[in-house]
Amino acid sequence: MTKPLPHPNATTQPFWSGCQQGRFELQRCEACGHMQFPPRLACTSCHSGALGWVNASGRGTVYSFTTVYRAPIEAFKPDLPYIIAMIELEEGPRAMMNLRGADPERIAIGMEVEIFFEPPAADGGYPLPQARLRS
């Protein structure tokens, strides 16, 4: 079993196309200004269908994290141990990413991170947004 890769659909295509351009895009409600992630068909705050896309700053902080020692599927076993972090973006929404290049013993909630993009695993795939500590 290979790693699950993102397969965009009509709702998420703009997000993944943004990743191809090196942008992490959030939805912003044109009615109430609410920012949200993951992408939806309507605003989760006021339920307006008028959503636009804005480029996030790519900066955020570690909201929570875990070092994984038990992989969900075989394909992740070579990566063990790896860090999954919940990143709180500057704009407010949270997103899950792997925290790369960090010493698990030294990570703390609140640390500042920036988003970078890992190249697609296969031709025609999408770059995966990931986090690394800001120096």
Added chain:
Amino acid sequence: MPSPVITGAADTEVGKLEGSTSLGLQAQAAMAAVEDAGLSLAEIDGVLCAYSFTEPHLMLSSVVSEFLGIAPSYSVAVQAGGATACAQLVHAAALVESGRCRHVLVVCGDNRLTGMTRDRAVAALSEVGHAQFERPYGISVPSAYALVARRYMHEYGVTLEHLAGVAVAHRKNAMRHPKAQMREPITLEDVARSRPISTPLRLLDCCLISDGGAAVVVSAADAARDTRKPGIAILGTGQMNTHEHIVAAPSFTDFGCKQSSAQAFGRAGIKAADIDVAEIYDSFTITLLAELESIGFFGRGEAGPAILSGALDLDGKLPCNTHGGLLSYAHSGAAGGMFHVVEAVRQLRGEAAGRQVANARLGFVHGDGGILSVHFSLVLGRL
């Protein structure tokens, strides 16, 4: 209006049951629950099933009814992850209250330990992660709960020892139950030295994988007279969904159990402090700790120290998971949550020999599905 009544409750043997099947465990539990109620299968006019990993089917309640040789006038499957058993009870209560059914059989069971490999069980559960925004990062159910645990520890000063205390308390309870899957005593050090799964959670912070089935019969208030044992009333129910995926959780410390339990207490006309015995979903040590504090049984950051001092013991502030829970009794899919219901019924009937909570009159049962996403609460009472 008089409350719907649980008139029968039973579970099968649990643990490693070589040769068992999902359908067989469901049927065995169903027949035992109907027998416990003093009814015959022919008197069952409603069937609510859950789901099975080892024998999945689009129409499980139809498959189970066919296997049992019954033709209920109402039969569907209910799926709400770990909250399924409590969700089934809520549906069953509504069916008998509305007059649509008199005796509803509510059944769960799966041979998750012997019917599939551990790797396959872990992989199947990880599929609840968001396909595009979680699973590409290698998320599993334990990792998602680990993210909750880390944040919860950060905000409320919960320590690894507090989490370990939950595991030890459950093992202590399981040792009093002759059928429990895990009855070897464990210490805080054993938990701290167990294999890391996803920090801060270690193996002994995580629920078991088991074979087993469990079922109850929910009867209309007037129909309960036909049954063998004193009924246990469903005095109040509640539900709350706040999210499905952890990436979309509105909070990592406040969960829907707060609202679902408040609804159930309100409908029953009681307060949390009135509960004599609680059976609360404990997929991980953090699950129980966060629920106990979100519901309000303990103040924020207070459950951990209280549990280390014996708060969940039979004579503690809140006797809880008196069978040993998912952590030490057994966890076989939806039946995991139904074991909590069956144990609550036994406690309220005074049938929990060797682990009976003295004068247990009011019980609370709670199920959590997803990553603390979907919550169902029940208040049960001796009639």
